[in-house]
Amino acid sequence: MELWFTERQTKSLAISMRVRQNLHRERSPYQEIAVLETEQYGKLLVIDDAVMLTTADEFVYHELIAHLPMFTHGNVERAAVIGGGDGGTIRELLRHRSLQEAYLLELDERVVRVCQEYLPEVASGLSDARVRMEFGDGIKRIAEFESYFDLVVVDSTEPVGPGEVLFSREFYDLVRRSLRPGGLMVAQTESPFVNRQLMAQTREIIGGAFPETYVYLGSIPTYPSGLWSFTIGSAGPDPRQADLAAIAKMTADWPLRYYSAQVHSAALSLPPFVQEIYR
């Protein structure tokens, strides 16, 4: 017997992965959470039928969303992650010795608990003493901070359902207000092949709340089209001015698999068809 998980990524596109076993499945107060073991891409976290991560490619997403903005700033002491209950972003942030405090603002505690049990290689950092986990409405919580964080990471789900407000101007104004001078934020902003309008809108919204925006790309096989974008809103630091020698030196001893000083620059090199989105 063959078992397959299929995600309908758009109404006209689907990815299917053969399943070795179903490790866990539950309904939390907010959503359905499942962990499957696939033949192709290792363990798979599924929330409400959508691929959140696989253990074969989560390193790309988490290294890019964490290290590129961290090295753009250069000395992040306080960071917040909105969403990100799997812990992967926190795991990468914690590699930076400058980091003193990382808030995880996740709506659904069950996501964290399921990942701690079934995806410890992703979630392990959540037990670090520098991490403050808070469960509930991350937007309300971020609104309570003023000039506090150096970096806010919007590690959210799709812009539908509970994650929708994470693509609004009001939200990015709150994020901006929560940042110290010279701070920056980053959000995952979907695929330049299948979500072009959303990417344009999101950059416009972030650009309304921040003086500068920067977009970068990475290859994530289990997300629609396999090419994914991230958008930075910055009140100062410019990722193109990051200290590449410092990146090379600091990452030399880290077990990174995607991010490097070279990849930092490459990720910011947008092909013309991506630049077209913003014209």
Added chain:
Amino acid sequence: MELWFTERQTKSLAISMRVRQNLHRERSPYQEIAVLETEQYGKLLVIDDAVMLTTADEFVYHELIAHLPMFTHGNVERAAVIGGGDGGTIRELLRHRSLQEAYLLELDERVVRVCQEYLPEVASGLSDARVRMEFGDGIKRIAEFESYFDLVVVDSTEPVGPGEVLFSREFYDLVRRSLRPGGLMVAQTESPFVNRQLMAQTREIIGGAFPETYVYLGSIPTYPSGLWSFTIGSAGPDPRQADLAAIAKMTADWPLRYYSAQVHSAALSLPPFVQEIYR
């Protein structure tokens, strides 16, 4: 009613695209050739159940396989494409004014004819006066050239069935022999997420026939994992030494959507997990 085309990309991974209509389907002496119109990715060319190209992402593949080696050499006058019956690689090669002669060595004439009829935006360049189309065994034909080409592009199908020999040492020795001094070749060499062993083997084989090899990457949503590799075998030119200012100047007037001077460098910036393949 919904119609879906599904490709089993590996035994444990599949991509599915919703089909608006079936434009053409035939059995040639060599294989089954079909052209479908999809909702997500435009027209789709399928050969023996495998995705060859879609009109939504073929630009990535064809621009990368053509322009990166062309600009690495800098003055290609004679080129050969082995496979590539859809004409997309030829279309891109022809943009270079230095090019005087481009051989298309394709096994199956029906692929060319079907693409000329149903995918003219891809195949149109094939009627250019500089193109010499020859149908039959490309390997036997390449063996008849000695010190002739500046660039040979191996635009082949998968390394199974008729394309298998395109991944052998004997073949690359013949390609090397067909090149003029300072010439180079490039081959598509599959995905660093799902074909790691093949990539390692192919680079070893090409590295046996050529003094230097270089690997680069691009994002092609409808190929397995969405991240694709190309391997250059060079008897001289180094892609890292390409004249980026010349690339920027020449491509300024071309309607390219993926390749640029910046992307030339970015494509050569391999993430650590790709570098690991070759250790």
